[in-house]
Amino acid sequence: MDSNLLYGEYKTKMQKIADVKYASAVLQWDQETYLPVKGNDFRGRQIATLSEMAHQQFTDEKMGDLLKELAAKDDLSDQQKKNILLSLDDYNKATKFSSHFVRRMSETTNKSFHAWIQSRKENSFAVFEQPLHDLIELKKQEADILGYEAHPYNALMNEFDKGLTVAVTDKVFSDLKPQLLALLEDIKNKPQADCSFLHQHFDKDQQWKLGIELLKRMHFDFEAGRQDISEHPFTINFNNADVRVTTRIDENDFGNMTWSCLHEGGHALYEQGLPGDEYGLPLGEYCSLSIHESQSRLWENNIGRAQPFWQHNFSLVQTFFPEQLGQISAAQFYKAINKVEPSLIRTEADELTYHFHVMIRYEIEKMLIEGSISTKDIPVYWNDHYQQYLGVTVPDDKRGCLQDVHWSHGSFGYFATYSLGSLYAAQLYAAILSENDSVEKEIAAGNTMPVLNWLQKNIYPFGRYFTSEELCRKATGETLNSTHFIQYATKKFNAAYNT
Amino acid sequence: MDSNLLYGEYKTKMQKIADVKYASAVLQWDQETYLPVKGNDFRGRQIATLSEMAHQQFTDEKMGDLLKELAAKDDLSDQQKKNILLSLDDYNKATKFSSHFVRRMSETTNKSFHAWIQSRKENSFAVFEQPLHDLIELKKQEADILGYEAHPYNALMNEFDKGLTVAVTDKVFSDLKPQLLALLEDIKNKPQADCSFLHQHFDKDQQWKLGIELLKRMHFDFEAGRQDISEHPFTINFNNADVRVTTRIDENDFGNMTWSCLHEGGHALYEQGLPGDEYGLPLGEYCSLSIHESQSRLWENNIGRAQPFWQHNFSLVQTFFPEQLGQISAAQFYKAINKVEPSLIRTEADELTYHFHVMIRYEIEKMLIEGSISTKDIPVYWNDHYQQYLGVTVPDDKRGCLQDVHWSHGSFGYFATYSLGSLYAAQLYAAILSENDSVEKEIAAGNTMPVLNWLQKNIYPFGRYFTSEELCRKATGETLNSTHFIQYATKKFNAAYNT
Numbered sequence: 001m002d003s004n005l006l007y008g009e010y011k012t013k014m015q016k017i018a019d020v021k022y023a024s025a026v027l028q029w030d031q032e033t034y035l036p037v038k039g040n041d042f043r044g045r046q047i048a049t050l051s052e053m054a055h056q057q058f059t060d061e062k063m064g065d066l067l068k069e070l071a072a073k074d075d076l077s078d079q080q081k082k083n084i085l086l087s088l089d090d091y092n093k094a095t096k097f098s099s100h101f102v103r104r105m106s107e108t109t110n111k112s113f114h115a116w117i118q119s120r121k122e123n124s125f126a127v128f129e130q131p132l133h134d135l136i137e138l139k140k141q142e143a144d145i146l147g148y149e150a151h152p153y154n155a156l157m158n159e160f161d162k163g164l165t166v167a168v169t170d171k172v173f174s175d176l177k178p179q180l181l182a183l184l185e186d187i188k189n190k191p192q193a194d195c196s197f198l199h200q201h202f203d204k205d206q207q208w209k210l211g212i213e214l215l216k217r218m219h220f221d222f223e224a225g226r227q228d229i230s231e232h233p234f235t236i237n238f239n240n241a242d243v244r245v246t247t248r249i250d251e252n253d254f255g256n257m258t259w260s261c262l263h264e265g266g267h268a269l270y271e272q273g274l275p276g277d278e279y280g281l282p283l284g285e286y287c288s289l290s291i292h293e294s295q296s297r298l299w300e301n302n303i304g305r306a307q308p309f310w311q312h313n314f315s316l317v318q319t320f321f322p323e324q325l326g327q328i329s330a331a332q333f334y335k336a337i338n339k340v341e342p343s344l345i346r347t348e349a350d351e352l353t354y355h356f357h358v359m360i361r362y363e364i365e366k367m368l369i370e371g372s373i374s375t376k377d378i379p380v381y382w383n384d385h386y387q388q389y390l391g392v393t394v395p396d397d398k399r400g401c402l403q404d405v406h407w408s409h410g411s412f413g414y415f416a417t418y419s420l421g422s423l424y425a426a427q428l429y430a431a432i433l434s435e436n437d438s439v440e441k442e443i444a445a446g447n448t449m450p451v452l453n454w455l456q457k458n459i460y461p462f463g464r465y466f467t468s469e470e471l472c473r474k475a476t477g478e479t480l481n482s483t484h485f486i487q488y489a490t491k492k493f494n495a496a497y498n499t
Numbered sequence: 500m501d502s503n504l505l506y507g508e509y510k511t512k513m514q515k516i517a518d519v520k521y522a523s524a525v526l527q528w529d530q531e532t533y534l535p536v537k538g539n540d541f542r543g544r545q546i547a548t549l550s551e552m553a554h555q556q557f558t559d560e561k562m563g564d565l566l567k568e569l570a571a572k573d574d575l576s577d578q579q580k581k582n583i584l585l586s587l588d589d590y591n592k593a594t595k596f597s598s599h600f601v602r603r604m605s606e607t608t609n610k611s612f613h614a615w616i617q618s619r620k621e622n623s624f625a626v627f628e629q630p631l632h633d634l635i636e637l638k639k640q641e642a643d644i645l646g647y648e649a650h651p652y653n654a655l656m657n658e659f660d661k662g663l664t665v666a667v668t669d670k671v672f673s674d675l676k677p678q679l680l681a682l683l684e685d686i687k688n689k690p691q692a693d694c695s696f697l698h699q700h701f702d703k704d705q706q707w708k709l710g711i712e713l714l715k716r717m718h719f720d721f722e723a724g725r726q727d728i729s730e731h732p733f734t735i736n737f738n739n740a741d742v743r744v745t746t747r748i749d750e751n752d753f754g755n756m757t758w759s760c761l762h763e764g765g766h767a768l769y770e771q772g773l774p775g776d777e778y779g780l781p782l783g784e785y786c787s788l789s790i791h792e793s794q795s796r797l798w799e800n801n802i803g804r805a806q807p808f809w810q811h812n813f814s815l816v817q818t819f820f821p822e823q824l825g826q827i828s829a830a831q832f833y834k835a836i837n838k839v840e841p842s843l844i845r846t847e848a849d850e851l852t853y854h855f856h857v858m859i860r861y862e863i864e865k866m867l868i869e870g871s872i873s874t875k876d877i878p879v880y881w882n883d884h885y886q887q888y889l890g891v892t893v894p895d896d897k898r899g900c901l902q903d904v905h906w907s908h909g910s911f912g913y914f915a916t917y918s919l920g921s922l923y924a925a926q927l928y929a930a931i932l933s934e935n936d937s938v939e940k941e942i943a944a945g946n947t948m949p950v951l952n953w954l955q956k957n958i959y960p961f962g963r964y965f966t967s968e969e970l971c972r973k974a975t976g977e978t979l980n981s982t983h984f985i986q987y988a989t990k991k992f993n994a995a996y997n998t
Binding site: 015016022024026034036041045046050226228241279 | 514518519521523525526529533534535537541547552720722723724725737738740741
């Protein structure tokens with residue numbers, strides 16, 4: 001059959017599957033924002049039905065045959081070939097698991113999630129230990145089924161970042177760790193900024209309006225998206241013309257809403273920038289979780305916690321909160337929002353110590369999957385390393401190894417992408433500055449378009465065409481490394497702590 | 500195969516189809532409330548895909564075989580048999596139409612809808628005439644395909660109200676018409692109330708809060724539903740635990756929001772009251788459009804435009820709008836909200852003249868489908884009868900036969916249910932009062948629960964078990980007739996016009 005006709009058939013099938021997937025996403029968005037409480041049970045089954053249907057349609061043998069037939073065609077465009085290659089790869093992965101295995105996984109995950117909830121109530125890891133152990137045993141099987149080279153954990157990391165390996169991650173983290181520790185040691189001995197003014201009362205409606213204004217200033221397209229309130233901030237997309245972010249507002253914390261807006265805004269700009277004509281196809285989807293995270297971190301930190309951005313925007317903040325911040329200088333503000341302070345909770349960590357939270361989880365996951373430690377060893381390892389890296393004593397499991405939901409969901413291989421995202425962000429931002437040395441002048445003058453334009457040229461258009469590493473090399477000329485983050489961090493925190 | 504196993508299979512299939520249908524409904528709700536403008540095109544295709552999937556799943560041969568096998572079982576419960584019977588009936592209807600016919604219908608409808616939009620722009624029926632003609636020819640074919648006795652229009656009315664016939668409707672309307680005309684004649688000669696105070700400026704937020712409070716007072720369950728803003732008010736449900744109403748707010752009209760809240764609230768109480776354990780099955784669905792409309796009209800008019808309700812609630816309105824209504828008496832208010840005034844636009848018509856708007860459309864549709872008039876005759880017939888029944892001169896097509904969207908959507912057989920709904924409402928309300936003569940005392944004391952309890956006992960639990968007529972006889976002991984509406988209207992408007 002003619003290649004173009006066949007490709008058209010593939011595109012039609014994929015886009016109908018996307019319609020179902022994104023419909024399910026709309027139901028999830030609604031569940032997190034507006035769903036009346038009693039509607040939860042029915043909503044759960046509606047989402048489950050759509051997910052099941054999308055999975056069935058994609059794993060259908062006819063789809064496999066179509067993909068294989070297309071993979072053998074040599075008269076497709078380079079882009080078309082890439083879509084087929086990636087879809088075939090997705091198909092082969094999706095069809096590796098028996099329905100029996102899928103069911104066992106979802107049952108076990110469900111058990112472990114509820115055990116995690118309970119363990120947090122009782123503030124005791126013991127309650128979570130056995131269900132987590134069972135889940136990890138299944139994750140090991142998942143790694144075997146998926147197949148891997150060198151290390152079983154690679155198989156799991158690949159689910160979130162294709163091509164990512166233990167070797168790469170170990171190398172990056174072992175470079176990063178000593179330099180970070182040195183930087184922290186240095187900072188510890190300097191006088192600490194007062195950031196109490198960030199914890200006054202900040203009116204909810206005013207915060208909401210500020211968040212909207214910040215999103216506008218970073219050129220989030222409100223005709224192709226919106227912001228709403230949810231318990232945990234997230235970004236979700238139904239196509240590149242409908243990308244939605246949520247935020248939460250803590251009236252006693254200026255930072256909570258502000259940097260979640262910039263963070264989710266960064267994710268959202270990426271989704272709004274993906275090619276719409278590739279809707280439902282791999283080239284219309286984001287590259288990897290690491291790259292997605294690099295986009296949020298770039299706007300949250302490299303831009304959103306830097307001097308140029310606030311040089312222009314602090315006056316805006318002051319007009320929203322004259323009583324709280326009218327007497328504060330931009331310099332005081334800059335120091336306060338960049339205060340480094342080792343802490344127990346990852347999601348509240350500063351830009352530097354954050355990486356240790358991630359490294360500890362990464363090490364634990366890796367060892368659990370390779371079998372060099374077992375579930376019961378988690379709390380001790382956790383607490384020792386929080387002491388060792390961060391110098392903080394973990395008072396209980398709730399503020400220790402029970403703090404994140406990820407493991408209870410079976411998300412193993414995920415955490416590293418948080419740190420790698422920051423490193424990619426620093427590396428991309430360095431490339432942006434090196435290509436255009438007036439960028440920070442522009443930002444200080446209120447114009448972030450040069451940054452957005454660079455991302456629209458070097459990151460957004462490619463979807464999944466490149467792996468994280470390929471995209472990074474293409475965009476920055478280098479492979480992923482910690483040098484740029486350390487340079488950025490050293491420069492920044494010297495400035496922030498310069499008294 | 501064992502009947503219960505087989506019935507379980509049927510239930511599972513139907514509920515999965517319902518999941519898809521209701522997911523599509525969530526996407527439509529979002530489209531009317533929160534969808535960013537650029538997301539419209541993708542949303543359109545997502546909804547289309549879900550509708551197509553739900554249709555394919557329901558019209559699948561396997562579903563037909565299953566239904567036929569179950570229809571032959573005699574060891575099912577009465578309820579189960581009814582579900583099977585109704586589903587089989589739905590299946591037989593749904594499978595009567597060739598995909599070719601379905602496509603032609605949707606293309607023709609699409610053309611006529613856009614022609615209608617254009618004809619309103621140009622304020623000229625001529626633009627709409629040919630596309631409407633083509634659509635009507637298809638609707639005649641639809642009637643033939645569906646099959647009918649006595650009159651082809653019966654087939655189309657049956658789509659909205661099973662068992663409804665031209666004979667029944669003609670009888671009811673011919674009874675109603677002379678009595679209504681007499682009542683109008685009588686009213687015309689009485690002094691007219693001043694209702695200018697209903698057209699002052701009423702703050703948007705205050706109106707919104709009032710609407711929410713009115714919904715609470717009629718016992719709309721906000722844990723199983725919500726209200727939002729949309730251009731045209733509507734009620735939509737995703738299950739009986741998630742029923743959503745919308746309203747619109749006109750800051751220069753007190754009535755617009757207020758009675759749309761009570762109207763949609765009445766629809767919503769019905770949906771919230773349907774049996775949840777019949778989710779996805781006929782017995783979990785509303786009886787008919789006529790009965791659905793009876794529920795909205797009952798709360799909007801029989802309760803919501805009557806003295807007892809406002810005896811209690813007018814003080815609430817005054818606390819929301821002290822400047823506008825603080826000096827107005829409940830009696831003045833009651834007169835104003837019940838002012839009868841023949842007008843051009845159906846959706847703005849009062850409770851009495853409304854029926855003539857419906858009758859005229861009904862007559863035209865009936866004659867179009869039976870072929871006794873043709874499309875080009877519509878404006879003349881329309882304008883003549885607005886003069887004859889309402890004594891108003893239609894100045895142009897936009898305020899005449901182009902005012903409603905229904906025909907352009909191919910909704911023929913629909914309009915009568917608006918009037919029948921009001922008649923059913925009056926008949927049900929009369930039954931409620933005759934069973935419990937303290938109901939209006941209770942309402943006047945702020946307690947509408949006796950009404951809701953009666954509906955929860957006599958209307959809500961039955962879903963589609965009975966036809967409108969069966970349900971009416973069961974609940975009121977009589978077949979549908981106009982007597983109760985005329986009695987209600989005479990009593991009410993004598994009071995409202997009593998000076």
